[in-house]
Amino acid sequence: MILKSLIHSIFAIALLSSAVAQASEPPYLQAQIDSGELPTLYERLPDIPAFGGTEHLSVGQYGGTLRLLMAKSKDIRMMTVYGYSRLMALDKNLQLQPDILLRLENEDNRVFTLHLRKGHRWSDGELFTAEDFRFFWDDVANFEPLSPYGPPQAMKVDGQLPEFSVIDDYTVRFSWKDPNPNFLPEIAGPSPLYLYRPAHYLKAYHPRYVSEEQIEQQVEDTNSKNWRKLFHNKARQYKFTNPDLPTLQPWYNTTAIPAERFVFKRNPYFHRVDREGQQLPYIDEVTIQLASSSLIPAKAGSGESDLQARNISMDDYTFLKSAEQESKKIKVLLWDTALGSQIAIYPNLNASDPQWRETLRDVRFRRALSLAINRHELNQVIYFGLARESANTVLPHCPLFDTSLKDAWAGFDIEQANALLDDMGLERGSDGIRRFADGRKLDIIIQTAGEKNEETDMLELIKDTWRQVGIRLYTKALQREVLRNRVFSGQAVMSVWMGLPNGIPTAEMSPASLAPTRQDQLQWPAWGRYAETGEGSPPDIPEVQRLAELNDAWTMSSNSAQRLAIWDEMLKIHAEQVYSIGLINGTLQPVVINPRLQNVPEKAVYNWDPGAFFGIHRFDTFWLKPEGAS
C-alpha cells in the first residue's frame, strides 16, 4: 500500500517535473529573466513544487492586476490570510495537507518531523532551510530580550516546551512529552503559528550576529525606540508591514506604511504550480486601496474592486444586486458564513444573585426560554428568510452535524414552554408575569454590546413571545468592555453575543469552545476563569464537569475515532442543556467580484478559521479573463 502510493507520487512528480520543464514563464517576469536578474523557472521552483488541490480548477492565464479595497492600512495583513501559504494547509474539504512542507511525520501528536522542500526559496531568492527554523527557535522565541514570555502559547503543553532539533538542512523536529493536538491546526491557521523567520535577512538586526555599534546605528537611522522594537518591526511576517522582509506568500508587498495604496507583486519563487506545471499565482499584481469602511460597499458596487467581501454585509445586498444588473461591471455571489449562531443568548450560570443563579441553572428554564422564541419569524423579518433557524451548534455541511443538534429545543412551542415553567413552580401574578418564590417578578435584563442593529431588532421580536410565557425582557446596551466586566462579575444575568465561532469544525479541531476554558465564555465566566488561572471555584454542575473532562480527554487522545466520539458527546450535551440559546445561523455573506475573475467558487463558506476567508478557496489560482474574451 505504502509502496503503491510511493510509486504513485514518484510518477506524479516525474510527470510534473517534465511539465514544469515545458511550462512557460510568467510574461511579467520575462524581462527580468532575459536580463539575468532572475533565474529561470526551473531554478526558481523547489525540486518538488507543491501541486495538489487544483484538480477541480481551470488552468488560468497569466497577467492582470487584482484590485482590493480595505478600510485600514493594517488590513494589508489580509494578504497573508488570503494568500494562505502555510507549512500545512487545509484543503477545501478541511483536510490538512502539506503545503510549504514536503511532508510531515506525526507520531501520536507528540513528535512532529517537518521535511522542507529542497530548493525552496524566499521571495528574495535565498534558500529556505532548517536554519530559518533554528533562528526562530534559538534566537527569537527563546531569546529573552526579544520574547520575554518565551515561545508562543500554542507551543506549550501544560507549560512544557517541545524539544527542538535540526536533523539536516531540510528536516527539523519538534517533540513533546504529551500530545499537542493543537499544533497542526495552529500552523495551518489564518493567523498562523510561525515556526520560522528569514534568518539571512533578520540576522542583520540581531545582537548575536552584528556588533552593538551597528545596531545602535540602525536604531538611530530608522528613528526606532530601541533595537527590540526595530527587530520586531522588521520581522512581522503576518502583518506584511515591512516591504523588505522576504516572504513565502504568493505575493509580496512593495509599499511601506503609511500609504493610501499598496501594491503587491508576484513572488517569483512561489512554491506552488498548477496541474500543468505553470507556476502560481496567475495574477501579477494585487493592489489594495484604502477607503473609509462606509464607502466600500458603494465603491464595490461601482466596480472599483475585483474581489470584495470585507466591509460588505447582507445590508448592502439589495444595492449591490441592482448595481450588478444595471452596470454589469460586477457579479455578486452569496457565500455562507460559519458561525454556530449569528447571535446567541447566554444565560449567566455564574450570576451573583442566588435566586437567578439557581433558576438559570435549572435546565427546564433554559429550555423554556429557547422554546418561546419564534425563529421562523426572526428569519423572515430580519434575513428575508435566507438564513437557517437553528440552535447554537455546528452547521449542516459540517461532518459532525446531526439534525437533532439543530432542532434541539429550537422549535416554537409556547405550550411546552409554559408547562416547563409551571413545573418549576414559577407562578404567574395577576398581570400574567411569573414570580419567584419571594415575589420578585421575572424581569430579565439582557445586556448587549449594542454594536449590531440586528441584535436589538431580534431581541425586540423575542420580547413579544417571551411575554406570552410570562417573562418580561428588557435590553440594555452597554459599551463592550463594560458588558464583559458585568458578565464576569455576575451582575449581568443574561447577555447576547455571537454563537460558536466555528460552526464547521472537524473532530481534529479543538473543542475548547464547548467546555469551560476561557473567562470570556459568557455562560460560565467564573468557571472559564478557573480553567485559565486556577482561581475561583471549579464547575459544580455534573454536565459542565463532564464537558471539561471531555475537553481534557480530547487533548490527550491519540486516535481519531476517540476524538470524534468526544466531539459528538460534547455537542449533544450542549444541545440538551441549552447552555446558550441559538437563534439563526447560515446567514449569508455577499462577495462582489469582477465578472472576468475565474476560479472563484459560486458557493462556498466565508470564514476566518477554518477558512482564512479566500485562503482555502485558493486565492492564488484566481485569474482574470482578458477583456473582450468570451
Added chain:
Amino acid sequence: MIRYLLTRIATMIPTLLAISVLIFIIIQLPPGDYLETYIAELESQGESIDPQKIAALRADYGLDKPLAVQYWHWISNFVQGDYGYSFEYERPVAEIMGDRLWLTIILSFFTILFTWLIAFPIGIYSATHKYSWGDYGLTFVGFLGLAIPNFLFALIMLYVANRYFGTSIGGMMDPEYLDQPWSWGKLKSVLEHMWIPMLVIGTSGTAAMIRRLRANLLDELHKPYVLTARAKGMSEVKNLTKYPLRMALNFFIADIGSLLPSVVSGAEIVAVVLSLPTTGPLLLAALQAQDMYLAGSFLMFLALLTVIGMLVSDVLLFLVDPRIRFQKASK
C-alpha cells in the same frame, strides 16, 4: 510692544498645559484602552489573538502604568519634539502626520480661496444694495450652503460625480495615480476629485462670511466720513474700497486665529464621508481606537496653532488698525 508680546507668550504656556491635561483625560475617559479596541476589532472580523501577546503589548506600550505616569511620559517627550508612537500604525506620530499634512494644506488653501472668492463680492454687493432682490437672492443661496448638512451634500455630490462624470468614488485622485510621481495626468485627476470637497466645505463657510462682511460694511457705510467723501465728489468705487471696506476688514484679520488650525485639520466629517487622505479622518480614527499618542499629539498641535493664530491676529490688528494702536498708547 515687546513687553506685550512677552506677556502674551508667557500666558500661552499655562493655557497649553491646561489643554494638554484636558486632552489626555478626555481621551482616556471611555472605558478600556487601545488594546481593548484592537481586540474588539479583530474579533468583529472573526480573528483572535493570543492573550499573552496582548499582555506583552500592554507592557510594551506602557499601558499598564498609572495615568499620571503615562501623561508625564507623553508631555515631557512632546516638549522635546518627540510626539510619541502610534499604536495603530506602529510608527512615530510625526511620520504619519507629515504625509497627510501636505494634502490637507493644499485642500484647505483652495477651499479658503474658494470661500473668499465667492463671499467677498457677494458680501460687498449685499451691503451696498441693501434689501434689494439681489441682496435677498444671494444671501438665500449663501444660507442654502450653510443649511444643507455637509455630509449629505458630500454624499449627493459623490453620487452625481460618479454617475454623470464617472469619477471614482471618494479619495483625492484616481487610485492608479496614488503611488505615482506628479504628472499632468495626476494633477488633472486631483482637480477632478478636489472640486467636490472644495464646493462642499466652501459653501458651508460662505454664508457666515457674507453676513459678517455685510454687517461690518453696513456699520461703516453710514458713518459721516463716507458722506463727506461722497460730498467731495469721490467716485463710489474708490470711496468704498479706500475707506469703509478697509475698516470692515478687522473681523477678517481676527479670523486668521481660527483659520490656522482649520487649515491643518481640514473638515473632518466631510473628509470622512469622502474618504479623503487628509488629517481629519486620521484624527477621528485615532480617537475611536484610543490611539492616544496620535490623537493627543494631533489635538495638542491644533491647540498650539490656535493659540499662535490668536497671537498673530492680535499682533496684526495692532499693526493694521491705528485705533487699536493709539488706544493702547494713550493708556
